[in-house]
Amino acid sequence: MKQINIKQPKSGKRTLSLFFLIGLFLLLSQLNGKAQVTDSIHNVWRNNWYIEAGVGSQLLFSSDIDNLQGKQRFTPAVSLSVGKWFSPLLGVRLQYNGYALNGYSDPTTTQWFYGKTDPVINQVTIHPDGSYRHYLRYAHTHVDLRTSLFSLWKGIQNRQWDVIPSLGIGYLHTFAYKGTPATDNISTHFSLAGKYAINKEWDINLELSGTAFPGSFDGRITKQTYEAEMAATIGVTYNFGNRPSKLTPGNYYSGTVDSHKANNSVANNLLLQQLADINAKLNNVENKINALSEKKTEPEVIIKEVGVKKEPxxxxxxxxxxxxxxxxxxxxxxxxxxxxxxxxxxxxxxxxxxxxxxxxxxxxxxxxxxxxxxxxxxxxxxxxxxxxxxxxxxxxxxxxxxxxxxxxxxxxxxxxxxx
The missing domain is CATH 3.30.1330.60 (OmpA-like domain)
Known part of the structure; x- marks a missing residue:
């Protein structure tokens, strides 16, 4: 049996990257209005590290998905994270999330990467109208920039509650499973987490998150350029080292602002210059892609002979x-x-x-x-x-x-x- 794979141009990657850069710039601009200062706790590298684990449910927003019943759209979600706070306002996180998603395919709105033959029909139940439910397995790794809204608003007041928005960029891999092909895509991730501190080490967190990625991530070409996944998870956070707990708004923002203003200006200018350099590199990559497209508009087709025993x-x-x-x-x-x-x-x-x-x-x-x-x-x-x-x-x-x-x-x- 001949299996045909077509290399698709990754046209959505630059757009997703620019969305991330714009969000990063807006966040830095907002933080620039406050004093980006650090205390002695945040100056120590080993402090303010944490790990998180969460479980919950997720669902896919894609073409034809409305044909699935409500309960069939929801699948288990898991997440594992490691991160660090560099100041009471700003931190970063590396997170893995994923496992499974349920999709739906209608032959009147769907095309495949495999020419005339859809390999998924060998693995699923076909409805009388030719449509079917298909099953996806994926892994998503992303780096997020995070900020504490309570620190941004009032500083640190020996509080137990916090609200933390995150914005990041990542890599999403779809595994070959039940006829769905393996794909790799750049993603944009955003989330809003609520935290409650049980004690110095442990937090309980509830997180709502969303991920946007190219619509072809599941091996189909539909009318949607981008598709999305949303999840709700509940989990725990374990904090390593010391973390601030007794700074007040007054002593956090007043006594140290002037002494750090010059350093903040230099740091922000450096970050803006780095963003400009990254954008220039993205423009260079786009020019190369356009040049290759002018030379060869037809996708490269690789044909491999695969010996597979056909099952009924x-x-x-x-x-x-x-x-x-x-x-x-x-x-x-x-x-x-x-x-x-x-x-x-x-x-x-x-x-x-x-x-x-x-x-x-x-x-x-x-x-x-x-x-x-x-x-x-x-x-x-x-x-x-x-x-x-x-x-x-x-x-x-x-x-x-x-x-x-x-x-x-x-x-x-x-x-x-x-x-």
Whole structure:
């Protein structure tokens, strides 16, 4: 079997990076209005380190996701972090979060990186209209700039509560799982955390976070340029070394502002210069990408021969009205997909399995109608589309088995690839 991978241009990375730089600049500008001073506790490198762990739930905001039921959209979320406060106002954090997301694919709005064949259909249940729920596994690592709103507002007052917004940039890896391809993308991360200090070492925290990334992160190309994930987690924080607890607004901001004003100005100017240098480098990268695009607009296609044993999977489901053996109109796309698969796999064999609606009619009547439905599909494939009879197996099941919980959906003939 041939597996085709297409290298897609990472056009969203520069935009996400610029969003992060703009947010960083605005935060520094806000902090510049306050005195960015440090106390003796923050001058010691080993102080004010912390680690965090959290668990909760998350959901994906992507194209077609509204077709999923509410409870199916939510998946477990985990996070692990390490960070440091450099002053009562400003800190950084390195965080890992991820695990699983649930998506949805509608064939009328989705394209794939793999040409005409969608590899996910081999691993999931296909609904009668061709749509399906797909499963994602991912890991997200990001670096965040954090600030304490309570320190920014009132200084440190031996408090137990704090509110901490964060803004960062990261790397999101989607693992190859159940047909979804592996991808790598730059992300923008933001969050708002509430903390309660139990004692000197331990905090309880509740965090709401969101991540934005290119819409192709799951191997699909849809109408959305960017998609997002949002999560809510509850966790604990363990603080290493000393941390400030008894500075008041007056002694924090008044006695030391003048002595540090010059140093703050130099530091801010240096940071702004570094931001300008980074932006210049991003512009240089964009120019190189544009130059490469002018030379070659077609994506580079790499074809690898992969020996894979094909497992049985459902190619299509042909639907019928109650007590009818003639397929419902408008299902030509299902027959076309079956024929294309046979054309691409000349030695393939398919099995037609007919079912009945258990809630209507007796078992004997449903078995008879399922036989007629199977025969109708077999004749259509043979007479209209020229499929060899030797490539078709048939089986009437009736109500002995029900593929779907919704009873009306079981008035079908499933087409399964068996060889």
């Amino acid at each position: 999977f459902i190619l299509a489901s042909i639907r019928f009205d109650l007590y009818q053996s003639k397929p419902i109109e408008g299902q030509e796309i299902n027959f076309t997909n079956i024929v294309k698969y046979i054309e691409n796999n000349p030695n393939a064999k398919i099995r037609l399995e007919g079912y009945g609606n258990k809630e209507n009619g007796t078992a004997e009547a449903n078995l008879r109608i399922s036989k007629k439905r199977v025969e109708t599909v077999r004749r259509t494939l043979k007479d209209k589309y020229g499929i060899d009879d030797n490539q078709i197996e048939t089986r009437a099941i009736g109500t002995e088995s029900q593929p779907y919980e919704n009873s009306e959906w079981n008035r079908i003939v499933t087409v399964t690839m068996v060889e």
